[in-house]
Amino acid sequence: MAKIAMKFGGTSVADIERIRHVATLVKKERDRGNEVAVVVSAMAGETNKLVAWTNDAATPPGSNKHPLPDQREYDVVVAAGEQITSGLLAIALGAIGVPARSWMGWQVPILTSATHGSARIEGVDGEMMNESLAKGEVAVVAGFQGVAPHDRISTLGRGGSDTSAVAIAAGLKADRCDIYTDVDGVYTTDPRIVPKARRLEKISFEEMLEMASLGSKVLQTRSVEIAMLHRVPTRVLSTFDPDRGGTLLCDEDEIVEKKPVTGIAYSRDEAKITLMKIPDRPGIAAAIFGPLADAGVNVDMIVQNVSEDGKRTDLTFTVTRGELARALAAIEKASEHIGYRELTQDANVAKVSIIGIGMRAHPGVAQTMFRTLSEKGINIQVISTSEIKVSVLIAEEYVELAVRALHSAYELDVA
């Protein structure tokens, strides 16, 4: 007998018929003799409706302004979506003879930070749920929500149900967490760009974490972090075709064949800012990045040229496109203090990354990347590396070309 956490997203529970389909998948898992906890999202469309209501309610009568709603109350409204799904799935399970009960975030409890609207899970107390599972009940957990200090309802931000699922699996000390979604696993790269992309049977937590944070949209970064931290074996598989197998996130040493590169990720959500001819003196980096941090801008890649004359140099960094306007405003406000001569910006850039734990043992992996891009005439604007990945910034128009060329160069294409 094993203990399994299952997670179904919004499209998997979009209407009552699909909720009943999910109930049959849960029953199948339980009929194998397993204890089962299921985490569900809101029915597709519900969250958007509730969010729109909170925005309307936040607009004072006769006003054209659209202030943000109180985030604590936003959470109360939006969390209702998952509450509804979890109750409905528990009912649907009961209707096919499977004893089940729903669990809200505060009932488990799933403890979170007080950062309403994008709260961080700080702990899951699995004791009461485990008692319920031991009685033979299926636990149906409202995803995406938790309870903040002072018993306030909190939500984790978009996509948070993956995180709920992995955290619940960790809290219950489950043997596996199965994320059912609309794709059948993690691929070597986006199959929409590379039709020869291959589904990975296994991927290490570390690699998946890089994939998620470098642009792969299959799992939310925070959910992979928690899976890695608690070593929760986590599978990604298709709700509509669960027997195809999916992808298992696991420890590095469970992966026998270690190619130098496991996958290729890309992100178009990038923008580049270059400050020309800044004084080449100690403290200049602090003068630039201090104001950006104060403005809440996350800086990703940074490159500083070697100064030619020892007096002036150029500095380039990247931010997400959504934060570009905020970053420019912060820099311009601090312009006198920084003392740059010119500022250029470019929102038509993209980041392409190669990821693989095999990289550690294979020197020259980055060189293959640079040569391949060069052969295609693609200019590399910025480079950043870590132990298991290399990222490059290129012009956005070359993304597909670069991803396809790298996929072939690292022998990832389906045979």
Added chain:
Amino acid sequence: MAKIAMKFGGTSVADIERIRHVATLVKKERDRGNEVAVVVSAMAGETNKLVAWTNDAATPPGSNKHPLPDQREYDVVVAAGEQITSGLLAIALGAIGVPARSWMGWQVPILTSATHGSARIEGVDGEMMNESLAKGEVAVVAGFQGVAPHDRISTLGRGGSDTSAVAIAAGLKADRCDIYTDVDGVYTTDPRIVPKARRLEKISFEEMLEMASLGSKVLQTRSVEIAMLHRVPTRVLSTFDPDRGGTLLCDEDEIVEKKPVTGIAYSRDEAKITLMKIPDRPGIAAAIFGPLADAGVNVDMIVQNVSEDGKRTDLTFTVTRGELARALAAIEKASEHIGYRELTQDANVAKVSIIGIGMRAHPGVAQTMFRTLSEKGINIQVISTSEIKVSVLIAEEYVELAVRALHSAYELDVA
């Protein structure tokens, strides 16, 4: 400074615009220097949608049967309706500069019995809410819901938000509870039948309790019981025209002018069963009403004729129409044990009642009722009385005639 509980029903919060209107009414009350707790229902239509979903989810795939959903999970789903409204109203209050926070049943907490779907409020702990009110926050309470033993979400059954409001007022030791609804108060009788019906400025708790349980639909019976038990001055007034004044439920001794009859109620939800020629022996009542109680049937009026020969007699009783089929089945199952010769039933009956605390001091009040009905040629089938009311069962077709005649006879018509 006073502490006021306000309650708004589903039509008062039917959409975002109306929720914003409610926010202005709450602001007005707070601007008078009062501490305010607001209890809200689900947006009109939401509860019906959620109930329909629970029924669909309870139907096994391919089945034509419609089993009841698990009532505990029904509560989880349906309670989401009030959760959404309370969050939205708190947001709308914030948007016009009124600090506010929402309270779910489990947060207050509003403790209820475990009778899911129609739970009974057993206590309200007002301590945390009072602390919040003292900080100047408006408390926005999700009506209709509470928390049952073992931290399960419960609901009070239809119309339960009135009960929530009065219970919250009692728990907070509020100075008044204002129930905002789509009528502007309690009338001497239903104005749709008697256009000359008069709005009552005041009515005693005892009278209102009789009015509610004898057919007046303005307030839910349980809410009046709680108001009476805790002596919570409770006003009924119109959401859309709150300045018209409404009706105050109060202690008997606050009412100066005590007419013999305060109001006239009626109920068409009646059915009559007569058992002919039952043995006139000890234990016969138990033989009849035991099986009915076991079948969960509530018996209302009972009349047993005097036996002519000391051996056989007739017995008549009433039940609600919804329980008629169940009552007949229970009686027929016990027929050998009861030993009646014949059973007749009549679902075309109605109950008309006169209510008034003045009755105690005015003998002959019932006589006026009987004479008035007799003059109109209306036959009285069953009579039941208490200290402050007289109810009669008549043929349904005479309801309007009876109510109008009695309204005049007791001088209740508007001058």
